[in-house]
Amino acid sequence: MYGFSIFMNKDLDEKTYSYIDKMANQGFKGIFTSMHIPEDEVSLYKKRLMDLGKRAKENHLKLMVDISANALEKAGFSINRLKELKDLGVTGLRMDYHISNETIAKVSQELTVSLNASTITPKDIDELKEHKANFSKLEAWHNYYPRRETGLSREGFLKKNEFLKNHSFQVMAFIPGDDFLRHPLYQGLPTLEEHRFKHPLACLLDMESMNVEHIYVGDGGLKDYTLKQIKGYFQENVLSVRASQTTTSFSYVLGQHENRQDDARDIIRSAQARFKEIPEIIPENTSERSRGSITIDNCDYGRYMGEIQIVKNDLAADEKVNVVGKIIAEDRPLITFIGSGQKFKIEKEKNND
Template sequence: MTKRSLGISLYPDHSNLDDDKRYLVQANRYGFTRIFMSMLEVSEGKEKVAKKFSDLIGFAKDLGFSTTLDIAPNIFDQLGISYDDLDFFAELGADAIRLDQGFDGQKEALLSYNPQNLNIELNMSNDVAYLDNILSYSANQPFIYGCHNFYPQRGTGLPLDFFISASKRFKNHGIETAAFITSQVGNIGPWDINDGLPTLEMHRDLPIEVQAKHLFATNLVDCVIIGNAYASEDELKKLSEINRYQLVFNVELSEDINQVEREILLDNQHVRRGDITDLVIRSTEVRKKYKHNDNPVSQSSHDFKRGDIVIGNDNFGKYKNELQVVLQDHTDERKNKVAQISQTELFLLDYVGPWNKFKFRR
């Protein structure tokens, strides 16, 4: 099982080398470790391109980044090289190359044994038996990675159900996976159209950290990469602060929350009970820990909506101080509303299953 990571994208054909290096230093400071680097053209000539890319990749490597080169098929013709000899990319310092186009399966399997030991990254955004075909030719599986596409044109990103189905094909084989999220300020991408660069269409206008939380919560993505450049420092910071292994919901506290409720909410590891219900997500261990703490009935409304967080008050008997996240609207005087999950994160409640761990932050 691979540890989860964060990545950025660079487009040296469309950007300034010094700006790219500044971005790398900043991303490194916030714990990013992977680069998706686009090599779309070599119009400047092989030597000049090689120098530019090797300089940038070498700089990144010294900071601890691994680099995947995204190579358009026409590059091979322009460079006068073939897929049978990957020396050029190894000499640039790349760790992986991404195959933008598929072959017959046998070809990819053979490529995975390349003497340069480059990882071969496959396109995950096709829900077909592409990977199974490659593996059936006895591919060198540890050197095969998966990465989704991104979609610069609004309305063309993947729908969620298709994304899940396509991703499972790779995850079921234990292949390391990646997908893209989009910065809301970055304006550099591979093409002249840039309405953001997410994998999932539903992410296009969401805050960047919510996109990442969602991808990690699916348990289908190991590396989350910002598709466009350059993300703001604030976006990098927010991504660095997310928990990659459990959902941590951003909440707004109720005005009349008391000290015990605040502690129950913010200072505890919450676990959804295994015997789940449709009405609420129940975190029951806290009620044992706080069973001797009083919790008076609050004066505010006891009509609850989806995303409200409630805690049992003194009138709730043995369920006093149990924390619940409301899934379906209901009314109950025995519970106090203590907080509310932010509107943009409500859809993430679908990813809290039996025994799943979760936390809250304000």
């Protein structure tokens, strides 16, 4: 499942409501929010949660609320009155080690409970079983890490997830957004440090490759084109990339393609490109081919003339291959995920993307 974050440090306004509606329409299914409440804003958070829950219900979105030990009580709610929260639209609570396993087990009979993936121990699991927790309602959620250099390593992440999955937990992790980054650091909110400042869709695809069941955008927003790329992947299984033009033949590569089933090591090969009717391609800009270069085989390649490729690994110049464009740096991480049979679309870079 895919989700996104809404922070309640200010009242929900029309811009926030519009963002929620847009994300729901693009295929996102859940909202994450936090109830770690400053002392002077208790009443404000209660109203904000009510407003957020109402909008979540209207869009058929799940709503996971991160709580501290006394956050609910501060806002006038209670773990002992879960129906009140459910009526608001809350579908789950994220609970940490300050809350007893007995309480967690009790809540799991009525709501989804997400536990801190990094701190779950075999002892916790034994205690949850002892208190008859509903394990079908328990999920393991990793944190996001606002400060640079503090995100998890891939190795540690995979090792922990193996432990969690062996105990039947579904795993959730955060990917960074690329708009409205979270204050005060504005350095993204990823789970994995290597994802910080990377393209959100590339991070999402990477999480999928590691069999993470629930993937949420940590930051408060996505750029319009990023959201368009994600929608294309969700709804049509197409990966769109933007490219800059190098030669006049660039127009031939624009549009939708499909990588060949026999996925090459060094290049992505458009399966249908050279079978299209195109004018003779004369040698032009037969330069070195760095990662992200878009090429067309010229007439010196005989029957291969017109083959369109995207370069995955740096290659030497070839007098039979024209370099006609290049995937922009921001979208280049997506190249990794254009595998066997994957549909992809090349679009011309626009200055306002």
